[in-house]
Amino acid sequence: MRPAVVCAPLRVERRALGRHVGRAAVARSGPGPARSGATARRLAAAGPRPVLVAGVAGGLDAALAPGDLVVADEVRAEGRAPVPVPSATALAAALRALGLTVHVGPVHSARRPVVGARRRALAAQGALAVDTESAWLAAGAAGGPFAVVRAVVDTPAAPLVHPGTVRRGVAALRVLRRSVPALATWVAACGAREVLLAEPRSFCAGVDRAIATVERALERHGPPVYVRRQIVHNGHVVADLERRGAVFVREVDEVPPGSVVVLAAHGVAPAVRAAASARRLAVVDATCPLVAKVHAGVRRQAERDATVFLIGHADHEEVEGTLGEAPERVVVVGSVAEAEAVSAPDPHRVASAVQTTLALDEAESIAAVLRRRFPALVEPRSADICYATTNRQAAVRAVAAEADRLVVVGSPNSSNSVRLVEVAARAGADARRVDHADELDLAWLAGAPRVAVTAGASAPDRLVDGVVDLLRGLGPVTVTPRSATTEDVRFTLPKEVS
Numbered sequence: 001m002r003p004a005v006v007c008a009p010l011r012v013e014r015r016a017l018g019r020h021v022g023r024a025a026v027a028r029s030g031p032g033p034a035r036s037g038a039t040a041r042r043l044a045a046a047g048p049r050p051v052l053v054a055g056v057a058g059g060l061d062a063a064l065a066p067g068d069l070v071v072a073d074e075v076r077a078e079g080r081a082p083v084p085v086p087s088a089t090a091l092a093a094a095l096r097a098l099g100l101t102v103h104v105g106p107v108h109s110a111r112r113p114v115v116g117a118r119r120r121a122l123a124a125q126g127a128l129a130v131d132t133e134s135a136w137l138a139a140g141a142a143g144g145p146f147a148v149v150r151a152v153v154d155t156p157a158a159p160l161v162h163p164g165t166v167r168r169g170v171a172a173l174r175v176l177r178r179s180v181p182a183l184a185t186w187v188a189a190c191g192a193r194e195v196l197l198a199e200p201r202s203f204c205a206g207v208d209r210a211i212a213t214v215e216r217a218l219e220r221h222g223p224p225v226y227v228r229r230q231i232v233h234n235g236h237v238v239a240d241l242e243r244r245g246a247v248f249v250r251e252v253d254e255v256p257p258g259s260v261v262v263l264a265a266h267g268v269a270p271a272v273r274a275a276a277s278a279r280r281l282a283v284v285d286a287t288c289p290l291v292a293k294v295h296a297g298v299r300r301q302a303e304r305d306a307t308v309f310l311i312g313h314a315d316h317e318e319v320e321g322t323l324g325e326a327p328e329r330v331v332v333v334g335s336v337a338e339a340e341a342v343s344a345p346d347p348h349r350v351a352s353a354v355q356t357t358l359a360l361d362e363a364e365s366i367a368a369v370l371r372r373r374f375p376a377l378v379e380p381r382s383a384d385i386c387y388a389t390t391n392r393q394a395a396v397r398a399v400a401a402e403a404d405r406l407v408v409v410g411s412p413n414s415s416n417s418v419r420l421v422e423v424a425a426r427a428g429a430d431a432r433r434v435d436h437a438d439e440l441d442l443a444w445l446a447g448a449p450r451v452a453v454t455a456g457a458s459a460p461d462r463l464v465d466g467v468v469d470l471l472r473g474l475g476p477v478t479v480t481p482r483s484a485t486t487e488d489v490r491f492t493l494p495k496e497v498s
Contacts, residue, residue, distance in 0.1 A: 001144055001475060002049035004187045007039065009133045013055040016173040022184030024052070029137060033111050036136035043140035050145040050190040050475070051138070052183060056172045057107065057131040057150035058114075060123040064155050066168040067175050069100055070129040072107035072148035077135035082106075083146065086473025087186065089438035091147055094182035100175060103128055107148055109135030119156070145190045145474050149183065151176045188446035191475045195468055196403055198395040198454035199483040202461040204388030206288030207232045209491040210265035211241070213286040216497040217262055218245050221282075226255040227262045228272070229317055231286065232458040233414040235435065252276045260284065266317040267291040269324020284496040290386040291318055294353050295325050297380050301351040302326035306378065307344035309333050311366045312355025316415055319355055339369035348376045354384035357415040357457075359423050360393055387489060388457045389416050393423045395484035396454055400427035402482075403452035405445065408433045409463045410456030417456030437466035445474070452482075 004024035008014035014028045029039040043051065057070065064070070073088035092102045105128035114122065114130055122130060134148045151172035154165060203211075210231050217225045223245020230238050230248060238248060246262075252275045255261050260282045263272070267287040276283050287295075301308045307329060312319040314332045323330045330353075333339050344350045352370055354363050363385060371377055383390070400406060406429040410417020417433055424431035429452070434440055445451070451471060455464050471477050492498060 001192060002046050004050035004052065004190055005043060005140070006183065006187070007051060007053045007133075007137050007140070009036065009053075009055050012173060013176065016176045017054055017180060021052070021180055022187040024050070024184075024187045029133065032132050033109075033136050036133040037139070040137050040140035044142040048142045048144035048476075050187060051141040052146075052186060053134045053137050053148045054176060054179070054183060055131065055133070055150060056153045056169065056176070057129040058119070059129055059152040059155040060108075060119055061103070061105075061128050062156050064103060064128065064152050065101070066152055066155060067101070067171045068152045069095055069102045069175060069179060070107060070150045070152060071095065071102060071104050072134065072150070073104050074106040075109060075134045075138055075148055076106055076127060077109040080135055083135065083138045085147055086469045087145065087147055090440050090442050090470060091149070091182065091186050093438065094185045094442050095149070095179055098178060098182055100179060107131060107134055107150060109133060123156070147186055149179060151179075185442045185446065189442040189474050191449065192477075193448070193471055193475060194450045194478045194480055195471060196399045196450065196452040197464070197479060197481045198392075198399050198452060199481055200388070200391050200395060200485065200487045202455040202457070202459055202464060204386070204457040204487070205489040205491045206265055206290060206386070206388070207458050209493060210286040210288065211237060213284060213494055213497055214241050214246050214262050215244070216493060217260055217284050220497060221260045225260045225262060227264065228252055228268065229264045229266070230413075231262065231264045234411045234458040234460070236460060236463065237458065252279060252281060255279060255281055257281070262286050264317070265291070267295060267321035269321050271324055272321075282496075285494050288356070288386070289491055290356050291321070294322055294356060294384050297384070298322055298325045298330060298353050301378065302329040304349070305329075305346075306349045306351045307331060307346070309339075309342060309350065309352045309370055310355070311352060311363050312358060313415065316355060316357075318357065318415075322353065322355075333366055333370070336365055336369055339366045339373070344374070347374055350374045350376060351378040353380060355415070356384055356386040357389050357419060358385055359419040360385055360390055361423070361426065362419070388487070389419070391485050391487060392416065392420060392454065392457060395482070396420050396424045397427045398484045399452040399454075399482045400424050400429035400431075402450060403429055404448035404450045406431035406452040406454070407440070407467055408454055408456065409436070409467060410459045411435050414456045414458050417459065420454060420456060434467070436463055437470040440467065440470060445471075
């Protein structure tokens with residue numbers, strides 16, 4: 001790929017940006033379609049390269065103010081196919097980090113300056129800003145990375161033909177100068193990459209079952225269907241189900257008597273079921289069968305008067321539910337230090353259980369201390385940490401050594417996603433968790449030709465696709481799957497909706 005170029009249509013824009021933006025030369029590309037088209041043909045003749053258009057523009061949306069920046073996520077022009085800009089959100093984040101006010105949306109390129117009714121029509125079509133160059137300069141990238149950043153001079157409330165235009169123009173150019181470090185970060189992040197896709201990743205059988213349970217309940221009963229807590233720990237999944245008619249509540253006492261309520265995949269304490277019964281709620285239990293197995297094990301040990309050391313994080317919903325099975329008998333142990341300090345009324349009558357979404361090595365280090373201190377410890381007949389957690393952690397370890405960066409897609413409250421980052425870090429990878437592609441840091445991606453991507457068991461695979469699409473917006477991408485194992489587990493739906 002050829003060296004990057006920053007195109008500044010006007011002389012004053014080029015002066016504001018300087019001669020170089022990072023390692024990219026700043027070229028005065030000329031105003032209007034004709035000169036922009038000529039520049040684009042000259043650039044494209046040399047082959048694909050990153051092209052970033054930076055300059056001033058007219059604002060179309062009433063929410064814009066002079067001096068705001070618009071980052072195009074799509075460039076439009078009459079008679080031309082829209083040009084998508086996959087890296088727009090990441091570039092916008094880099095600009096916001098400089099304290100700048102940034103909007104992301106379509107930029108329309110016109111053949112001549114537009115005013116009045118035409119501006120209002122473009123705004124009604126969703127465009128945020130208008131210029132006369134970007135759509136034509138897009139061809140200069142020749143299929144390489146492309147981006148557009150425009151500083152707003154005039155707006156519907158402050159029109160172009162106005163005594164204050166010169167003052168606003170100077171202010172916009174100052175903002176353009178302030179944007180240079182972020183533009184340089186985009187330039188540095190551009191380049192060819194290999195993306196290592198860890199397999200398995202994303203939804204496990206328990207998550208599939210939980211989501212399908214809510215969907216089936218909506219089909220059978222119609223909205224609203226109430227769900228206690230997040231059905232799975234992913235904001236995107238929750239938002240999608242809310243759009244379909246699911247109503248998420250903190251506790252069952254928020255659910256109108258006689259309504260349908262779904263219990264989330266993480267499991268609940270018996271007290272929650274009792275509260276639901278008292279309100280005459282029609283309960284649909286979406287607890288993951290593997291979590292239900294842990295609950296059953298705790299009940300068995302409590303019935304023989306054993307103290308149960310529950311290895312896990314006290315603030316996690318799954319642990320709250322498991323603890324509720326026998327609160328007088330269960331002691332939560334969240335670290336090696338806590339394992340060294342815990343006690344039991346009868347050290348000869350002790351057992352252990354494990355939160356299903358813990359990191360395997362973390363759980364084992366705690367369990368080892370408990371075994372040493374309590375030789376009579378009774379452990380689960382089969383591992384409590386679920387197959388999906390184990391498999392995803394194994395897949396991360398398999399790619400960690402190969403990757404310059406490792407991206408874990410998952411929400412911040414997803415235990416298994418957070419554990420994947422920790423597992424990757426212990427394996428030597430430079431890993432970060434993102435809820436979606438918009439959170440990727442361009443500076444972190446710079447100089448990283450090989451990026452591994454995975455997702456927690458509650459994250460939809462479409463979010464992984466979003467990360468790959470953003471990386472494609474920064475240069476050519478080769479996708480290489482890396483499989484640690486194959487998953488074929490399936491769970492039947494709860495009897496209430498099957």
